[in-house]
Structures are given as C-alpha cells and as structure tokens.
Amino acid sequence: MEVITVGNNKGGVGKTMQCYQLICHLANKGNKVLAIDLDSQANLSSTLGVQIQRTLIPEWLIGDVPFQDLVISSEGEGDFHGNIDIIASSRHLANLSKLLILSESEIRKNAGRKERLLKKRIQEVGDSYDFVVIDTPPILGDELIMSLVASNKILIPTQAQDYSIDGLEELMDTFEIIKETENPKLEFAIIPSMVNGRRNIEKQRMSELAQSFHCTPGIRNLVQMQESISLKKPVFMLGKNNQGKQDYDALWEALNL
Numbered sequence: 001m002e003v004i005t006v007g008n009n010k011g012g013v014g015k016t017m018q019c020y021q022l023i024c025h026l027a028n029k030g031n032k033v034l035a036i037d038l039d040s041q042a043n044l045s046s047t048l049g050v051q052i053q054r055t056l057i058p059e060w061l062i063g064d065v066p067f068q069d070l071v072i073s074s075e076g077e078g079d080f081h082g083n084i085d086i087i088a089s090s091r092h093l094a095n096l097s098k099l100l101i102l103s104e105s106e107i108r109k110n111a112g113r114k115e116r117l118l119k120k121r122i123q124e125v126g127d128s129y130d131f132v133v134i135d136t137p138p139i140l141g142d143e144l145i146m147s148l149v150a151s152n153k154i155l156i157p158t159q160a161q162d163y164s165i166d167g168l169e170e171l172m173d174t175f176e177i178i179k180e181t182e183n184p185k186l187e188f189a190i191i192p193s194m195v196n197g198r199r200n201i202e203k204q205r206m207s208e209l210a211q212s213f214h215c216t217p218g219i220r221n222l223v224q225m226q227e228s229i230s231l232k233k234p235v236f237m238l239g240k241n242n243q244g245k246q247d248y249d250a251l252w253e254a255l256n257l
Contacts, residue, residue, distance in 0.1 A: 003122060003132040005147040005154045009171050011138030014157045014193035016043045017225060019135040021248055022155070023048070024234035026257065027083035031130040035074070036118075037089035038143040044135040045088035047232055049075030055090040058099045061117045061146075067125060076232050085129075097142050114142065115182065119150035140174060148178040152185060155255075157193035157219075168213070189255060192218035194225075217250040 006019040016039070027033045037044040038057070045051065050072050059065045074084035100114050122132055134151065136144045148154060154175065158168060168190070179186045190213045219225075224244035228235050235244035 001122075001125075001127055001129055001132060002153070003134070003151040005134045005136060005144075005151040006157065007134075007136040007144050007147060007154055007171075008156050008158060008168075009138060009140040009144065010158070013138075013159050014219065014225075015138065016047070016135055017229060018155065018157045018191060018193065018219070019044055019133060020047050020229070021234055022257070023084060023133050024078075024080060025236070025248065025252055026131050026133070027080040028078070028234070028236065031083060032128070033084050034071070034125065034129040034132045035084060035086040036132060036134045037086065038093065038147065039089055039135050039137040040091050040093040041137070042089040042091070042093075045086060045090075047229060048084065048086050049081070049232065050086050050088045052088050052090050054092045055088060057087060057089065057093055058096045060087070061096075061121060062099065062103045067121070078233070078237060093143075100142060115145050115149050118146035122150050140170060145174070145178070148175065148186060149182045151183070153187045153189070155189055155191055157191045159192075159194050172213075188214070190215045191251065192216070194219070194221040216254045217247070219247045219251065220244075222247070 004022070006015055006022065008015050019035075023033050023035050035044065035048060036057075042051070042055075052072075056065050056070050060067065060070050070087045071085045072088055074081045074086050100117075118134075125132075134147045136147050156168070156171065172188075175186070175188055192215060220243065222244050224235055224238050224242050227233075227238060228244065231238075235242065235248055238244065
C-alpha cells in the first residue's frame with residue numbers, strides 16, 4: 001500500500017485539484033483507493049460526491065471510533081467510483097488541534113507522539129487498499145505534519161510565482177526534519193500548477209524551480225480544469241484529446257503512477 005500526500009502550506013495553488021485527479025486516475029486503473037480529506041473546507045469530499053455534517057476524523061485519530069464508522073463510498077459518474085472510499089471532512093475538523101491537546105496523555109500511551117497518529121491508523125487498515133491519498137489544509141499544522149510522517153511521498157503543487165516559491169522553503173525545511181527524524185523513506189516531487197506558459201516570468205520561475213527541486217511536468221491553467229471540478233468529472237472524462245488530459249497523462253508517467 002502506497003500513501004501519498006498532496007500538500008502545500010500556501011493556498012490557491014491547485015492542491016485539491018491535483019488530489020482529485022490523482023484519486024480518479026488511480027481508481028480508473030483498477031486500484032482500490034482510500035481518500036482522506038484532512039482539510040476542514042471539505043472541497044475534496046464534496047467533489048467526490050460526499051457531504052457530511054460532522055466528521056469523526058479527530059475521534060478516529062485518537063482511537064475513540066473505528067475506521068468502519070468513518071469510511072464512505074465515493075459517488076459520481078463513472079464505474080471507477082466503485083474503487084474509491086473516502087474519509088470525509090467537515091468544518092468540525094478545524095478543532096483537531098484542540099482535541100489533540102486535550103487527549104495528550106492518551107496519545108502518548110497509544111502512539112508516543114501525536115505526529116504518529118495518522119500513520120498508526122492507516123497501518124491498522126492493513127492491505128485493504130492499493131493507495132491512500134491524503135488532501136491537507138494550506139497550513140503547516142498538525143494535519144500536514146501527520147501526513148508527512150504517514151506517507152511514502154508528498155506531491156507539492158506550486159505556482160511558478162515568487163510568493164509560492166518562497167513558501168516552499170518552510171515546507172521543505174519541515175520535510176527534511178520529518179525525513180531525518182520520523183520517515184527516512186519519504187520522497188517528494190514539485191508539481192508546477194496553474195501554469196501560463198505564455199508569460200516570460202513564469203518560464204523563468206519554472207526554470208528556477210527545476211534547478212532547485214525535483215519537478216514534474218507542469219499542469220497548465222486550462223478551462224478544462226475548472227470544468228472538471230464544476231462537473232465533478234476528472235479530466236480524462238472530458239474527451240480523449242483535451243489538453244488537460246494530455247498534461248495529466250505526462251504527469252502520471254513522470255510519477256510512475
């Protein structure tokens with residue numbers, strides 16, 4: 001079972017878009033996929049056809065409720081949805097940090113450190129899934145830290161713009177700390193997202209990114225991307241020759257997915 005986090009501590013970079021496309025792609029190839037939505041905005045959950053009033057993710061993490069009480073089948077057009085289960089989010093997840101503080105003694109007894117909670121819960125799921133894909137909030141908080149500890153790989157969508165690139169420094173520092181102390185097998189890849197190849201400044205920033213980090217082929221800022229989310233259909237369902245599908249085909253090939 002491979003665990004992949006899609007994350008960035010900066011918002012508006014296409015994080016949930018990439019997460020949704022990845023989940024649908026893996027499921028369409030016949031893999032059994034568990035999607036975990038750790039963003040209290042719950043955009044991934046709603047795009048996968050699931051809306052709940054109150055998530056039980058905090059209670060699951062600290063061990064108060066079992067996995068079976070959280071998992072829901074994805075809904076949508078396409079047979080691949082039968083391969084997708086989701087642990088859905090809601091605004092209640094914004095209280096996670098407070099609950100972890102209140103449960104500190106129990107967490108120490110069961111997991112040692114709160115950063116290991118998600119890894120422990122995913123391991124309890126066993127081999128029921130081929131992939132676990134985690135969407136995280138745009139902040140360097142408990143959700144993202146736990147995901148880094150639990151994952152084999154983090155995919156980092158980022159725009160080829162100054163503020164987005166500057167924000168990578170803090171995230172990569174955290175990545176190195178987690179890799180050194182908790183998860184030595186953790187890998188990462190930068191996904192240039194929402195790219196406008198006609199702008200010279202973006203071409204320059206793309207070049208700078210490639211010199212500093214392992215970067216995948218970029219995902220262009222195309223109308224198909226917004227259509228995909230609005231229609232709740234992955235780009236491969238929007239026509240075989242659409243440019244969005246071409247971009248994602250190149251991305252999956254580069255990531256060996």
